[in-house]
Amino acid sequence: MNPHIIKANIKLQEVYEKLKAVYLQVYAVSKEIIINPIEFWRKQKDIDENPAAILKSLVFPLLAAVLLAVFLGGFFRGDYFGVGISLLWVTREIILLSILYFGGVFITRELVRRFGYDVEITVLQKLVSYSLVPHMVVSVVTGLLPFFFFLDVFGIYSLYVFWLGARKLLPFPKETRDKYIIRIMAATWAVFAVTSLLLAKILIGND
Numbered sequence: 001m002n003p004h005i006i007k008a009n010i011k012l013q014e015v016y017e018k019l020k021a022v023y024l025q026v027y028a029v030s031k032e033i034i035i036n037p038i039e040f041w042r043k044q045k046d047i048d049e050n051p052a053a054i055l056k057s058l059v060f061p062l063l064a065a066v067l068l069a070v071f072l073g074g075f076f077r078g079d080y081f082g083v084g085i086s087l088l089w090v091t092r093e094i095i096l097l098s099i100l101y102f103g104g105v106f107i108t109r110e111l112v113r114r115f116g117y118d119v120e121i122t123v124l125q126k127l128v129s130y131s132l133v134p135h136m137v138v139s140v141v142t143g144l145l146p147f148f149f150f151l152d153v154f155g156i157y158s159l160y161v162f163w164l165g166a167r168k169l170l171p172f173p174k175e176t177r178d179k180y181i182i183r184i185m186a187a188t189w190a191v192f193a194v195t196s197l198l199l200a201k202i203l204i205g206n207d
Helices: 003-035 037-044 051-076 083-114 121-131 133-144 146-169 177-206
Strands: none
Touching (some): 051 121, 083 133, 083 177, 121 133, 121 146
């Protein structure tokens, strides 16, 4: 066999093993967050994690899966598969997830301050990153199979995960924490919902 082919096969095998390890870890963490979020946040409360590490090991791999699913889902969206249209839907997904992440961190920080408290940005990044997991998992399914769009409703489970995490990580007193957390969630998802509808309207018009 050609030595270049052998070398390429070895390289591909190495890449496969690395990706396999990454996505097995993503699966394990995602499963724990979705199945037992209460226990997950109980353990996370006292763990000091680097937000960049969470992005690298969990959020970015999930994002890659979502974008690939949305792109391939173009085969089932409309009467024909258009690379341009699929890329537009991928762009929409990137914008929406960016709003959920950066908007979630920013809005939470500003509202926490407005309520008279302070919290480290790293704590907010951790809270938002893990809370995005259910939404992203559902997005993989609905992105690949757009006719299952009704499953998007299960992405709301991310709100529950956020609520549980915020109760553990944010510095609110028990008497008022749920009221404050609900306001934060409402503000973040209002921005997300409006942006999502506007982008969908634009893209459907070009489909």
